[in-house]
Amino acid sequence: MEVKEKISLANVPKGTKSNRENNKLLEIYNIKKYFPVKKSLFSRSSRYVKAVDDVSFSVGARETIGIVGESGCGKSTLGRTILRLQNPTSGKIIYNNIDITKLNDSELQSVRREMQIVFQDPYASLNPKFRIGDIVGEPLRVHGEGSKNDRRERVQSLLERVGIGAHQISKYPHEFSGGQRQRVGIARALALNPQLIVCDEPISALDVSIQSQVINLFQDLQEELGLTYLFISHDLSVVRHISDRVAVMYLGKIVEIGDTEDIYQKPSHPYTKALLSAIPIPNPVEQRKRNRIILQGDVPNPINPPSGCRFHTRCPLVTNRCKEEEPILTTGSNGRMVACHYPLD
Structure with a gap:
């Protein structure tokens, strides 16, 4: 295993362009994830669900990048x-x-302590047979961190940091609300002092009144601990609030990626523009004036995606070139990366 000198996160500014270019914490190159589909019980697989298909991007230290798209586009995968x-x-x-x-299981374990995940469902992600103290302390036990008393003190400190009193350490998950359970999940993710946390739709199962509290908690923890987030969500308003950059996925591919406000103010890809047009506006008058874009048809089958641009079957601006030639994710005139033959700018 080749290990180079690690990045120092001390005094690294959050969400700046130089931060992303010079302090890349995570780099993804042409990642694909295909799931085999068997024709029958005894036959070999000849087809694949292309859940993630040739995705590349990077994430800077202390940056938050939002991953958005319709259900089934491959965000969670x-x-x-x-x-x-x-x-x-x-x-x-x-x-x-x-x-x-390239790491084997034993080599990967030492790296995994720095890469954690907060799951979508706070009810299913916590073992109902464990007390929350055991749930939060399990990563410490698995990695052999400290004595039993040290681990208990660490667990109490983590619970208090996420807003749960240390006196509740002996309670079971069913004794907490959904928002409290998600806070337990966040405390568990923080146990080993990670640098990167994948937030897999962490507020979608929570009441609206609780969502803002959890989002504020994520932001406070990032500021205090220097965390880097990969924030997966279908709530475009939340992504705008928390993210430095946004990557838009469609049918396993990234179709646009760039600074959050740039994308929200002036999207370059027709799919991005259609997604943003669906964001509710509190003002009913402005909502009626909005040019709502309703895409026709359904998302194509990921087992047999369309030729050319995968969005061409639903795109209002489709041409013959779109049907035949697949667009490459390239940097446009506005400095943003977009996979479209005819970007809107």
């Missing part, structure tokens, strides 16, 4: 593949100058 909870079909994942796609 991408997040799990980056952590190697699922092994990629091909491609490279460089974390802190280490190619983790």
Whole structure:
């Protein structure tokens, strides 16, 4: 295992262009994740679900990059593949100058302590038979961190940091609300002092009144601990609030990626523009004036994606070139990366 000098996160500014270019914590190169589809019980697989297909991007230290797109576009699969909870079909994942796609299980364990995940469902992600103290302390026990008393003190400190009293350490998950359970999940992710956290739709299962509290907690923790987030969500308003950059996915591919405000103010890809037109506006008058873009048809089958541009079957600006030639994710005139033959700018 080749290990280079790790990046120092001390005094690294959050979300700046130089930060992304000079302090890349995570680099993804041409990642693919295909799932085989068997024709029958005894036949060999000849087809694949192309959940993630040739995705490349980088994440700077202390940056938050949002991953958005319709359900089934491959957002969660991408997040799990980056952590190697699922092994990629091909491609490279460089974390802190280490190619983790080449690591075996024992080598990967030492890296995984720095890469954690907060799951979508706070009810399913916590073992109902464990007390929350055991749930939060399990990563410490698995990695052999400290004595039993040291681990208990660390767990109490983590619970208090996420807003749960240390006196509740002996309670079971069913004794907490959904928001409190998600805070337990966040405390568990923080146990080993990670640098990167994949947030897999962490607020989608929570009440609206609780969502803002959890988002504020994520931001406070990032400021205090220097965390880097890969924030997966279908809530475009939340992504705008928390992210430095946004990557838009469609049918396993990134179709646009750039600074958050640039994309929200002036999207370059027709799919991005259609997504943003669906964001609710509090003002009913402005909502009626908005040019709502309603895409026709359904998302194509990822087992047999369309030729050319994968969005051409639903794109209002489609041409023959779109049907025949696949666009490459390239930097446009506005400095943003977009995969479209005829970007809107």
